[in-house]
Amino acid sequence: VATQPDTPPLRADAERNRRRLLDAAAAAFAEHGLDVSVSEIARRAEVGKGTLFRRFPTKDDLIAAIVVDRFGGLVAEGKTLLDRDDAGAALREWMGVCARQQSEDRGLLAAVSGSALDNAGIKALHAEFLELTHRLLERAQEAGAVRRDVTAVDIMLLSGSICEAASNMHGVVPDLWRRYLDLVLDGLRPEAAHPLSHPAPTLEQVGQAMQAKLEGARHGRQR
């Protein structure tokens, strides 16, 4: 299967500008959130904004490129957890890593759940992310550390929500996500399990939801 379209390497100056843009954008987003203007980013990178739009046809594409960087690092970090002895602790740490990552640079979460996910790289990483989470979860369940009626999609959504709960307090209590991770983990213990009134979302439904969100964003843009 062809994973990358194998685009020819960029000219030296173009590659340099690309990096400058990514660095400037990452810094600007980290400071002020996603609503810094592209003009400001181009100015900080010391290139014309036409150059920015040549490399990243849309602001969302620029955001997506940064998300791919971060997201890739996250997945790589997660893979090192696969051969831990304590499978329960490994899953716990994985959820913590996800929450901390999202907690650190505000805006990333909004970007992933926003319209920036119309991107081949992000989609591939998303699948890899789910697969990894699935394996960590399975091991934790086999070790008896986690109830068996939750799925990788549950873990993914819960990790996101933990950091969402804490993100309102970020800046004042930066580590608050730890508290809600602990609380959610107590609910994931087999001893605590009570029947769930709603079935787990299927992978197919996750795909449908992502699709729906994309079409919604496109529709909104045309009005």
Next chain:
Amino acid sequence: VATQPDTPPLRADAERNRRRLLDAAAAAFAEHGLDVSVSEIARRAEVGKGTLFRRFPTKDDLIAAIVVDRFGGLVAEGKTLLDRDDAGAALREWMGVCARQQSEDRGLLAAVSGSALDNAGIKALHAEFLELTHRLLERAQEAGAVRRDVTAVDIMLLSGSICEAASNMHGVVPDLWRRYLDLVLDGLRPEAAHPLSHPAPTLEQVGQAMQAKLEGARHGRQR
């Protein structure tokens, strides 16, 4: 204490226009989210957009007015839960009501955590909301239904995060929040309780976080 500045009643046509604007805006936001243009709202309400800005000096003020409506209804509904026999079930239902409310009209959540909360009415309701949650939680804890190391702020943040977890899937699995409410509730049971690694945020910290968010929004607007 003076709760309302007691503004003189509006002229008949002005009052009528105000209602039309609120209705049109609520409908438009429910359909397309918060990024419908004010021009579109004014058109749907059949008034000039100058009229809109006379009544609501800023788009955020318009959003805030709608949030006050919804939020007020929510708090009123919650108060009826105070004299339930089963205090544990009452808190459970309260968290469900909050999650369902936020889940139904998308955008409301974003608005509350957004810059629209620079509004006296919303601040007052927010305090009332926390006080109500506190009382429901206290009763549930005394009944032995909920662990004692969680606070009303925890419950508020967790309620929001539950619906955030499910909101990504909204449109495909509208009731998914029920699943994550169940999971979180399992974690709130006294039997499940393990020590929490981070202390609960104080009311003062909540205030600071709201303040910080407001200043951040103002700062972003001036750039």
Next chain:
DNA sequence: ACCTGAACACCGTTCAAGT
């Protein structure tokens, strides 16, 4: 006092003109 739409500042995006 209230209503209105033209006018303004700003933002994301495009494109003709340059190397």
Next chain:
DNA sequence: ACCTGAACACCGTTCAAGT
């Protein structure tokens, strides 16, 4: 091929002119 900044369409907001 790539770079650039003027130009465009659109959005939130203002305001002079009307009743």
